[in-house]
Each structure stands twice: as C-alpha cells, then as structure tokens.
Amino acid sequence: xxxxxxxxxxxxxxxxxxxxxxxxxxxxxxxxxxxxxxxxxxxxxxxxxxxxxxxxxxxxxxxxxxxxxxxxxxxxxxxxxxxxxxxxxxxxxxxxxxxxxxxxxxxxxxxxxxxxxxxxxxxxxxxxxxxxxxxxxxxxxxxxxxxxxxxxxxxxxxxxxxxxxxxxxxxxxxxxxxxxxxxxxxxxxxxxxxxxxxxxxxxxxxxxxxxxxxxxxxxxxxxxxxxxxxxxxxxxxxxxxxxxxxxxxxxxxxxxxxxxxxxxxxxxxxxxxxxxxxxxxxxxxxxxxxxxxxxxxxxxxxxxxxxxxxxxxxxxxxxxxxxxxxxxxxxxxxxxxxxxxxxxxxxxxxxxxxxxxxxxxxxxxxx
Ligand SMILES: *Cc1c(COP(=O)(O)O)cnc(C)c1O
Numbered sequence: 001x002x003x004x005x006x007x008x009x010x011x012x013x014x015x016x017x018x019x020x021x022x023x024x025x026x027x028x029x030x031x032x033x034x035x036x037x038x039x040x041x042x043x044x045x046x047x048x049x050x051x052x053x054x055x056x057x058x059x060x061x062x063x064x065x066x067x068x069x070x071x072x073x074x075x076x077x078x079x080x081x082x083x084x085x086x087x088x089x090x091x092x093x094x095x096x097x098x099x100x101x102x103x104x105x106x107x108x109x110x111x112x113x114x115x116x117x118x119x120x121x122x123x124x125x126x127x128x129x130x131x132x133x134x135x136x137x138x139x140x141x142x143x144x145x146x147x148x149x150x151x152x153x154x155x156x157x158x159x160x161x162x163x164x165x166x167x168x169x170x171x172x173x174x175x176x177x178x179x180x181x182x183x184x185x186x187x188x189x190x191x192x193x194x195x196x197x198x199x200x201x202x203x204x205x206x207x208x209x210x211x212x213x214x215x216x217x218x219x220x221x222x223x224x225x226x227x228x229x230x231x232x233x234x235x236x237x238x239x240x241x242x243x244x245x246x247x248x249x250x251x252x253x254x255x256x257x258x259x260x261x262x263x264x265x266x267x268x269x270x271x272x273x274x275x276x277x278x279x280x281x282x283x284x285x286x287x288x289x290x291x292x293x294x295x296x297x298x299x300x301x302x303x304x305x306x307x308x309x310x311x312x313x314x315x316x317x318x319x320x321x322x323x324x325x326x327x328x329x330x331x332x333x334x335x336x337x338x339x340x341x342x343x344x345x346x347x348x349x350x351x352x353x354x355x356x357x358x359x360x361x362x363x364x365x366x367x
Pocket of ligand 1: 097098099100101103126127128129177181182206207208209234235
C-alpha cells in the first residue's frame, strides 16, 4: 500500500483554514481569528450561523424523535411539504438529502411522466455530482472521466433559438437554473425561460441555489413570470442541515406511485423541523432586505468589474483568477463560480454595515 497524506479522499483542494464556530455572518477559525462569511457554506446558511429559529426547532425535534422511516408518517415532513406547497401555489414534495438527489428525482419523474428519455440543459450548468445529475451538468471537465452518461443536449444560456431547436419529440425534461450559480452567476432572461415551455417536456427549474429567498423572492421563478412543472430545492432550505426536495406542481401530479422512488433518510424530522423554521423566517420583510442589500452590493461591485446576479446571489467577473486566498487572509470568506468569477452568497440576514465591510475588503484586495 502506498502512503497517503490524508484520511479523506482528495476530491477537494487542500484547505488552509479550519472553522470551529459561527454566528450570523461571522466565522471563527481554530486560532480564534474572526472572518466575515460571504460564502455561507455556498448559499446554504441562509439565515446566518446559529440563527435562533432553526436552532430552536431542530433542538426541540432532536429531543423528541430523530428518525422513524418513510414507512411511517412524521409531523415535520408533512409540515414542510405544506409550507412549500403554499409558497408554490399547489405542489407535492418528495424529500431527500441533497441537491443532486433532488435532481435525480426530477429526472426519474420526468421520464416516468412523459415516457421519454431526453434531457435538455445549459452549457455551463451545474445540477450535481451523481451520475444522473452529472448527465444534466454542462461542464465537460466535470463529466469527461465518467462518460458515457445519460444522453443530454446542451444549449448556450439565453439563446432562445438554440433552446427551441433542442426541445424535440423525445425530450422528457428541460432543466434550468434561473441564475446559473456554479456556471458564473448568469441570470436567465424571462423570454428564454418562457421558451422552455414550448414543447411537451416537463420543465424543472433547479432552485437549489436560487430558492428560499436567495434572489429576493421565495422562488426565483416568481420574477420570470412562469410556473414550472418541477422545482428542485436544497442548499438554504434547512440552514445547513442536509435536506433536498423535488416539488411537483399539482397540474403535473400523478406520475409517481408507491415503489417508484424513495430515500431512507429523506424527510428526516430534524432537518424538516429546521426547514419549517427557515421557510417561516423568509417573510416579506426579509425578502425586501435581500433585494435592497443585494442591489446596493451589485451597484458597488459594478465599479470593480463586470457584476451580475439577482438578490444576494452575486458574481463579479475579473480579468484574472479570483484571489480567494488573499480575500480569506484579509478576513472575507467567499467562493468562486468559474475561476474568474467571484461569487457572493452571504446570509440573507446580512446587514448594510456587513456589506460595506465586505466591499471594503474586496476593494482593498483587488486594488
Ligand atoms: C449545489 C447545487 C446542486 C447540487 O447540490 P448538492 O447538495 O451538492 O448535491 C445542484 N444544482 C444547483 C443549482 C446547485 O447550486
């Protein structure tokens, strides 16, 4: 056996920081140093670290019941499904544990509902790392070592003619991120998204990153004037506890029957209790704040480079790789979308003062 450097499989680059504590938009490392967190676990810690509402809901549920299996009912799962149905305006939910699993469920649902197999997705899209979700991910480098994958056709974002041409008789599923997250923070035009509805395929809006208020409305599609057949959710839904969901609009209901799909851990009572608390916190006041702080940030970023995004899902395109490490050393935690695109996904609860502080660090490091 050859010697290995770490007990972890090396699928992530080596890290220099170990975080031990968080509070709101702040993180603390194992040396006691404090950071401003504009990554939020890649848009996962929606309400900020240790937010009292999901913390109390999860703690209460931890003290009552951790797991019972989907062979039986649990209250938090039903309550979260009811809340999501209300926000969507009539939908049934399937719960799983991650974004990729939600996309897997969407692929299976569309195949069974349409009896077709084709997937249409976007160049540069990201839908997850499992083989089905990877099949819909339009990034050659992530796919190449694992091909052949399920067949899919990729079109350039916001190219209406290409999208219309790609949707053919065998298309089961058109899957789109309303704002492409990993692909460079690229918002889709309303006209382009509307064109996805031109055929008989089911349209899934992947709101794993854009959902739960991230873009200033509960679902981003509310700003695009469409009503999708399917929605995938995950990241921010339980403020950091693992949860994913496939929502099926009532008018697209009926394809799945008992035995068609499932998940041992899906709908976990603790994760769903936290999810209910998160959904309840994402009210009109918080959404208005996301919109306002997001627009202010977008305008200021625009003075530093090509800035784009919606709400608090923002990208700043630079002419060089994003200096993530320098920003970290200056006290600001961020992620990248593509290597040249700085991605900002702070907690939705971020304040104007915290936004100004982050901007000052970015300005200084980029200068
Ligand atoms: C993060 C993400 C996924 C994958 O979610 P995982 O929980 O990592 O499986 C899928 N789609 C979008 C849009 C995402 O941002």
